[in-house]
Amino acid sequence: MIRIHRESIPPPVLAEQSIAATQKLCEQYDAGKRTFNFDAKIYAAPQVKAVLKLAQHLKCCFCERTVGEDGHIEHFRPKGAVRQDLESPRSESGYYWLAYEWANLLLSCADCNVRHKANLFPLASPNRAVSHHESVETEMPLFH
Ligand SMILES: [Zn+2]
Numbered sequence: 151m152i153r154i155h156r157e158s159i160p161p162p163v164l165a166e167q168s169i170a171a172t173q174k175l176c177e178q179y180d181a182g183k184r185t186f187n188f189d190a191k192i193y194a195a196p197q198v199k200a201v202l203k204l205a206q207h208l209k210c211c212f213c214e215r216t217v218g219e220d221g222h223i224e225h226f227r228p229k230g231a232v233r234q235d236l237e238s239p240r241s242e243s244g245y246y247w248l249a250y251e252w253a254n255l256l257l258s259c260a261d262c263n264v265r266h267k268a269n270l271f272p273l274a275s276p277n278r279a280v281s282h283h284e285s286v287e288t289e290m291p292l293f294h
Contacts, residue, residue, distance in 0.1 A: 156205035160252035168250035
């Protein structure tokens, strides 16, 4: 992955809508739901893409291929389901509570997002946070 320097302040669309949208997902989880619908109009808003394009110098965060309008918003910690490696089963749910989290969003090319990264998020130790009640702070991702 490339090193990315960006503003710590999220684009307005995230600042305005991410808290309520995340709250809704957390309430659904607490009510027993394990698969979620995510609103791409929030996390993949043109404003979000524009800020990431600038921060990433129009490059895919993984392979550095030039990305334009075809760029995908990539969730560093996968939002829908997660796998340790290609042999591991998919988890019941992913890092749904980070779906709209600015620090979790990157810009990638379609190939890297869909074909390669997908829902992989390998950790060096087996202490994965499985809900918003747990912290990702102690996770040791193999991606940096
Ligand atoms: Zn790529």
